[in-house]
Amino acid sequence: MTLTPAVPETSTTAFATAGRLHGKVAVITGAASGIGLSTARTFAAEGAIVIAADLSADGLAREHSTAENIHTAPLDVADSAAVNALFADVEAKHGRLDIVINAAGVNAPSRAANEKLVESNVKSFRAAQSGEEFHPDFLSDISDEDFRRVMDVNLFGPFYVIRAAAPLLKRTGGGAIVNVSSAAALMGVPMPLYYPASKAGVLGMTRGAAAELAPFNIRVNAIAPGAVDTPLFRQQPEEITGMLIGMQPIKRPATPEEIAQTLLFLSSEAGAYYTGQTLSPSGGLHM
Numbered sequence: 001m002t003l004t005p006a007v008p009e010t011s012t013t014a015f016a017t018a019g020r021l022h023g024k025v026a027v028i029t030g031a032a033s034g035i036g037l038s039t040a041r042t043f044a045a046e047g048a049i050v051i052a053a054d055l056s057a058d059g060l061a062r063e064h065s066t067a068e069n070i071h072t073a074p075l076d077v078a079d080s081a082a083v084n085a086l087f088a089d090v091e092a093k094h095g096r097l098d099i100v101i102n103a104a105g106v107n108a109p110s111r112a113a114n115e116k117l118v119e120s121n122v123k124s125f126r127a128a129q130s131g132e133e134f135h136p137d138f139l140s141d142i143s144d145e146d147f148r149r150v151m152d153v154n155l156f157g158p159f160y161v162i163r164a165a166a167p168l169l170k171r172t173g174g175g176a177i178v179n180v181s182s183a184a185a186l187m188g189v190p191m192p193l194y195y196p197a198s199k200a201g202v203l204g205m206t207r208g209a210a211a212e213l214a215p216f217n218i219r220v221n222a223i224a225p226g227a228v229d230t231p232l233f234r235q236q237p238e239e240i241t242g243m244l245i246g247m248q249p250i251k252r253p254a255t256p257e258e259i260a261q262t263l264l265f266l267s268s269e270a271g272a273y274y275t276g277q278t279l280s281p282s283g284g285l286h287m
Contacts, residue, residue, distance in 0.1 A: 019045070020268045020269070024043075025090065025099070026050050026100070029103055030105060031064075032056045033056075034228070034231065034256055036104065039256075039259075042261065042264055049071070052070050052072050054072075057074040060072040073089070077160060079160075083160040083161055084164050091171075099178075100162070100165045101178050101180070102177070103180045104153065104157055105153060105180065107232065110149075120136045122239065124136060142192055147194045150194035150195060151197070151198050154198035154199060166213060170216045175218055176266060177220045178220075179202050179220070180202075181200075181202040181223065182225060184196045186280065187286060199224075206278065207276045219266075219275040221277045221278070223266070223279050224282065225254060228256060229255055241253070245283075250284055266279070
């Protein structure tokens, strides 16, 4: 497959008809659901050739099988060899790389761990409602394996992707990397430490990579969303989603499409003077 040459956007008409990402090649991880899914669709609609990567091959097939300009790639971001192979394939098929979105992530190491977290959050909410005290004990319940699993996906995964993508971005002449972190990395609230630790690590990695890659015209930024109306968010009990939304001045969750627009801004020429930055589309949760 050959890459369609980019059309110079020298006029408003060309900009509108060609799309803001016309001719760009973008790799998006976590692209079978939530923020990654909406971003893949948004970028494709803006003219990008999108490589949609996700651990769920079934999810990729379900969401992207009829999509134009979207090519699917089953991928475990925690497998560095698989990540390297993906970018070698991108270079072989497309000859360039312009954009990388690190959207793959987990909020817990397993379904059982997530259920425990939900149970603890419900207890905290009900205790607050009744005026009682409840102090969750997350620390003693986190095994080495659980902590490592979340780090493997949320922190090592983006590192493997950035490391594998950088040489191809350099050969292309530059580009943009955007990492999806979380408002949990910017605040202090009780939760299992693997999540804020992994997401805060992403922010440090973003700044370090931005400084290293700026001479090669590669921008590296991050976003730190608050509540987002994803399938995972909707699986939570209503009292928990209500509590999360209640912490925000804007009393609703973001749509994945709204977050995709922030990622589009940082990936396009509109965000050309941003690097090493963290934008927090969180409804004012973090100011």
